[in-house]
Structures are given as structure tokens and as C-alpha cells.
Amino acid sequence: MDKVRIGIAGMGNMGQYHANYLMKGEVARAELTAVCSTSPHKLTSYEDKVQIFSDAEAMIRSGSIDAILIATPHYQHTSLGIAAIEQGIHLMVEKPISAHKADAERLIAVAEKHPEIIFGGMFQLRTEPRYLKLKQLIASGELGEIVRMNWIITDWYRTEAYYASGGWRATWKGEGGGVLLNQCLHQLDALQWMIGMPKRVRGFAQLGRFHDIEVEDNVTAYLEYPNGATGVFISSTGEAPGSNRLELAGTRGKVVLENDRIAFTRNESCMLEHSRTSSIGFSKPEVWDVTIPFGNATLPHAILMRNFVEAILDGSPLIAPGKEGIHSVELANVLLYSSLVDQSIDMPMDSKAFEDKLQQLIANSTHEKKVVEISGEDFASSFNR
Numbered sequence: 001m002d003k004v005r006i007g008i009a010g011m012g013n014m015g016q017y018h019a020n021y022l023m024k025g026e027v028a029r030a031e032l033t034a035v036c037s038t039s040p041h042k043l044t045s046y047e048d049k050v051q052i053f054s055d056a057e058a059m060i061r062s063g064s065i066d067a068i069l070i071a072t073p074h075y076q077h078t079s080l081g082i083a084a085i086e087q088g089i090h091l092m093v094e095k096p097i098s099a100h101k102a103d104a105e106r107l108i109a110v111a112e113k114h115p116e117i118i119f120g121g122m123f124q125l126r127t128e129p130r131y132l133k134l135k136q137l138i139a140s141g142e143l144g145e146i147v148r149m150n151w152i153i154t155d156w157y158r159t160e161a162y163y164a165s166g167g168w169r170a171t172w173k174g175e176g177g178g179v180l181l182n183q184c185l186h187q188l189d190a191l192q193w194m195i196g197m198p199k200r201v202r203g204f205a206q207l208g209r210f211h212d213i214e215v216e217d218n219v220t221a222y223l224e225y226p227n228g229a230t231g232v233f234i235s236s237t238g239e240a241p242g243s244n245r246l247e248l249a250g251t252r253g254k255v256v257l258e259n260d261r262i263a264f265t266r267n268e269s270c271m272l273e274h275s276r277t278s279s280i281g282f283s284k285p286e287v288w289d290v291t292i293p294f295g296n297a298t299l300p301h302a303i304l305m306r307n308f309v310e311a312i313l314d315g316s317p318l319i320a321p322g323k324e325g326i327h328s329v330e331l332a333n334v335l336l337y338s339s340l341v342d343q344s345i346d347m348p349m350d351s352k353a354f355e356d357k358l359q360q361l362i363a364n365s366t367h368e369k370k371v372v373e374i375s376g377e378d379f380a381s382s383f384n385r
Helices: 013-023 056-061 076-086 101-112 129-139 185-195 271-277 300-314 322-341 351-364
Strands: 004-009 030-036 051-053 067-070 090-093 119-121 146-153 200-207 216-224 230-236 244-250 253-258 261-267 287-292
Touching (some): 030 300, 067 076, 090 300, 101 322, 129 244, 129 253, 185 322
Parallel strands (some): 004 067, 146 230
């Protein structure tokens, strides 16, 4: 094989976005050969360019593709992912890899039985220089041992029209969650990628606080890490203008990412050592103030797709292996589950307990969803966060 034939399942906003850069040749040695949607009007513009399908499993079995990018509603990610792997089709899944941890475990178990199949996750923040710089700062020891994390990301403002734009949106049955599973998955992935998973969490989630929806749209969570570090994660789709501020405190200083700027205040000495050795009660370590420059990645989704193609053709390591997608799913699930059961949860979470709770929420749902057509918009403006 010298070129990877790619099919896209799901031609909503994300599916169309991926199709656009693939058709423009932004991914070397890749060709978009098929697209699939259950909405016929979303396929008309592709009829003369690629094969079109109304059934994703038919596309998987068609022989027209070597790899598939799944960009359907969340619950289909697991079943379609398993179908692709078992058919010998390489797999790239948009976030989340599954709607909940138990489904993610099922998908990963099948993938592990087929090591010849490349399985990637579309977590493009791993290509963004801002997060690469922070990860390097942590890994190098320049920040010392992490003692505190705070991430306020409330600039996900969404209107009622947004939630009414699809019958599956913001429902337990169609999406499996709200702001945590939909908007925050990339930040939750970046967070665990940089500093690891917590050992215990306590979430406080408000369901339909700002919108006529049944899932969470406002969340404050507390996290504890194995080394004793603590964290707070706050997010909302109802707050305007909102904030996006990530603050990491370590024993050698503090780094803040906000307003497209990384500010690093570096301690001249370890704060713990200074505390032990100083004879002055109110003294602090001397500091250096440093601004760490960075730009934005150019077409970060395409970067991950290039890496995916290189993994298939050349054996290159994946930037975002699909199996690592379980971590962000688990964080989204557990922060919500903790709130629903009103207690702290030790990690790793019991995936069956959350699955049972989710099924209960689906069975007991009485929310009537209004669906309306909305105007097109540049949703890609939300990518660099």
C-alpha cells in the first residue's frame, strides 16, 4: 500500500471539516474515497467526488476504504469502531472514543486483539505548541513536583439554538453527558497527558443550569493526585464572556496559560528546601519572570491525520493512541458520576456503576427535545483553547 484510502462516517460539522482538508490534499499519501451520513442532504455536495453511503457498516464492508474516521454521535463510536477493526480497517475516532468508560473498555479490548490495526484518537491539542511547551516544562523538572492545578475553562458559551440543532445533543440517550463529555474532552485529555490521572475526585455538576437541557452545563470539580497535589476544574457552556486560565504550581515555580500567553514564574530554589533552610519567617525564594513564546499549530487535525497515515504506512508511533482516549472519557464520566451520587469517588472508577447510572438516567428521562435548523457558523474558531 502506498496510499491510504480514507472514509468518513458522520458528516456533521466535524466530518465536513475533516473532509475539507483531506480533499485539499493536506494529508500526504491519503485520499478521501468515501463518506457516510444518515442525512441525505449532507451527501449531495460529495456525490461527484467520492463514494457515498447511508450506512456506515456498509461503507466498512465495501472494500473502498483502508481506514475510517468516525465522527458520528458518541454512542456509535464503539459499535462502528469495533466493526471497523474486525473488518481489518484502520481506525481514527473523534472525541470521545466512546460515550462512557465501559464502552471504551469494550472498544479497546477488541483493538488489543488486532495489533495490526492502527487505532488513533483525534486529540489535536497534543499537537498545539502551548501544551507541548507545558508538557516539556513538567517533564524536564523545571517546574519541580506539581503541587496544584487550577483550570477554569468557561468560554464554551452556547445558545439554546446550539442545543436545538440536533436531536441527539445534550441528552442522556443521544450524547451521554454535557459540557464534560462534549466540550471539555480535549482539555481533560491534555490535562491527564501532562500531569497524569487523579486518585480521587469530587464533582459538583448542575444539570440544565443555563439551558433547557437534561445534562450538565455547569461544573466545578476537586481532584486529588497520587503525590498529594490538588486541583480544581471549572467549566460551563452558560457563562459569558467566560475564561480560559490554566495554572500549574510546582515546587520550582508557577506557570499560567491565559490569553495566548504562557507566563512562567520560576523559583531560584525549591520552595520546600527554602522553607526548611531559611532563618527568616516571611522570606520567599527569589524568582525569575519568563514569558514562553509559542504559536498555534497549523491544521492540528490534519497533523494527527498525517501521523495516522504515517503509522499505517511507515510504522511511526502515534501522537494520540486511541486506547489513551479512555482517560478523558473516565474523567468526564467520574466528575459527573460523583455529583450524581453526591460523594467522592476513588480512581479508577467503576465503569459498570456509571454505565448502570447512565441507563437509569436514560430510562427515567422525560425531557422533550426541541430540534430546529440553525445557520452555519465557523465552529473551527473554538479549536485553539
